Amino acid sequence: MTDSVLEILNYALLALLYLFFARVLWAVWSEVRGPRAGHLTAAPPIDATMSAPAPPQVRANKRVKRGQVTRLLVIQPRERKGAAFGIVGELTIGRLATCTICIPDDPFVSATHARLYTIDGVTYVEDLGSTNGSFHNGARLGSVQPFSVGDRLQIGSTVLEGA
Numbered sequence: 001m002t003d004s005v006l007e008i009l010n011y012a013l014l015a016l017l018y019l020f021f022a023r024v025l026w027a028v029w030s031e032v033r034g035p036r037a038g039h040l041t042a043a044p045p046i047d048a049t050m051s052a053p054a055p056p057q058v059r060a061n062k063r064v065k066r067g068q069v070t071r072l073l074v075i076q077p078r079e080r081k082g083a084a085f086g087i088v089g090e091l092t093i094g095r096l097a098t099c100t101i102c103i104p105d106d107p108f109v110s111a112t113h114a115r116l117y118t119i120d121g122v123t124y125v126e127d128l129g130s131t132n133g134s135f136h137n138g139a140r141l142g143s144v145q146p147f148s149v150g151d152r153l154q155i156g157s158t159v160l161e162g163a
Contacts, residue, residue, distance in 0.1 A: 069123040069147055069162035072101075072116070076159040084163070090117040093155055094128075101160075108132045108156035116147060123147045123162070132156065 072091070074083040085091065085101055093101045094112040103109045110130035117124055125147040127134040134141040135154040147153070153160045 068121055069116075069118075069149055069151075071163050072153075072160045073163050074158065075152065075161050077157055080158070085160075087116055087118060087123060090115060092128075093160075103156065103158055106156035106158060109158070113155050114141070114153070116153075125151075125153055130155075 069087055071087055072085045074080045091101065092099045092112055092115045093103065093109075094114070095104055095106070095109050096102065096111045097104075099112060103113075110128070110132070112128050113130045114125060114127050114134045117126075123146070124144050125134070125136055125141065126144045127141045136145050136147070137152055138154075147162055149162050151162045153162075
């Protein structure tokens, strides 16, 4: 082979090597960055996957205590911000369709991740042994904790606030 043909093959091999490294770096960056909002699979928003019970009606003879949590508001992610869920009795959160709040598109949410329930007018939050844990006001939830108005609960990338 002539020197010019060898030099062309050398440059072609070098170009293929750079393309290979660029593809590897792109794959690593995509994995670290996570899914983008515009490229998610077509999963229904949280409030469409469940039939949320309405917030309890306030009767004239029975008033809601001040500071009692009656619903959860979605704070993050932006696509679901503003969705509200009434807390009546017990509310479960997870990836399963049987959960009261179903979050099917978050890989960091367990099948049945956490639950909120009310006893004697006090709302409690409990992690149900999830792999990645639940966070109550930024601290990892280790045991059952009271949940008040303004408290935040993070499950995967979803942040819920008591109202």
